[in-house]
Amino acid sequence: EAQVTQNPRYLITVTGKKLTVTCSQNMNHEYMSWYRQDPGLGLRQIYYSMNVEVTDKGDVPEGYKVSRKEKRNFPLILESPSPNQTSLYFCASLSSGGQHILEAFFGQGTRLTVV
Amino acid sequence: LAKTTQPISMDSYEGQEVNITCSHNNIATNDYITWYQQFPSQGPRFIIQGYKTKVTNEVASLFIPADRKSSTLSLPRVSLSDTAVYYCLVGALKTGANNLFFGTGTRLTVIP
Numbered sequence: 170e171a172q173v174t175q176n177p178r179y180l181i182t183v184t185g186k187k188l189t190v191t192c193s194q195n196m197n198h199e200y201m202s203w204y205r206q207d208p209g210l211g212l213r214q215i216y217y218s219m220n221v222e223v224t225d226k227g228d229v230p231e232g233y234k235v236s237r238k239e240k241r242n243f244p245l246i247l248e249s250p251s252p253n254q255t256s257l258y259f260c261a262s263l264s265s266g267g268q269h270i271l272e273a274f275f276g277q278g279t280r281l282t283v284v
Numbered sequence: 285l286a287k288t289t290q291p292i293s294m295d296s297y298e299g300q301e302v303n304i305t306c307s308h309n310n311i312a313t314n315d316y317i318t319w320y321q322q323f324p325s326q327g328p329r330f331i332i333q334g335y336k337t338k339v340t341n342e343v344a345s346l347f348i349p350a351d352r353k354s355s356t357l358s359l360p361r362v363s364l365s366d367t368a369v370y371y372c373l374v375g376a377l378k379t380g381a382n383n384l385f386f387g388t389g390t391r392l393t394v395i396p
Binding site for chain 2: 173202204209210211212213214217228257259261263272273274275276277278280
């Protein structure tokens with residue numbers, strides 16, 4: 170079954186304590202992306218990756234890092250979380266396959282609270 | 285980078301047809317139009333995609349006029365379970381994943 174798996178689903182942490190949200194996909198997609206969702210602001214892209222070792226900033230990259238050492242995994246790293254990073258986070262994997270198909274598969278979401 | 289404009293919210297009664305229009309004046313020749321649906325606390329899911337004219341699947345229809353500067357998602361006979369946020373996206377994957385701009389979408393509320 171095609172899947173994007175995020176972990177953890179819920180996380181409460183304290184300001185400044187480094188954390189990593191993992192994302193893994195089993196569809197061999199080249200493109201992956203991270204979004205955060207806040208009330209009234211919709212989905213905003215944090216970082217994206219077009220292939221292994223190729224990453225770039227989205228609309229709201231400040232305070233985040235990513236890595237893409239292998240195709241299936243795209244972890245989101247918060248080196249020093251702050252309360253304004255409290256949000257609902259989604260990882261997405263995008264189909265390519267030689268077609269112009271913008272079908273994104275999303276993970277279940279990670280609800281992060283930074284106190 | 286073609287961004288889109290959609291109504292912030294819409295209400296509809298059960299059983300009615302709902303049409304959500306999206307404006308994308310700067311759509312490029314290679315861009316496709318894709319619609320997603322998102323339920324609370326879940327990630328968006330793909331509904332339908334088209335390039336021109338009309339596309340229909342088991343969930344919805346997508347109408348695209350000849351100039352492609354807008355598109356309309358049509359949901360036939362909505363039910364309470366269609367209450368969700370609907371996003372219109374425009375882009376072409378081969379030009380980069382940064383083309384997936386979701387924005388705030390249209391919040392559809394279906395009323396009994």
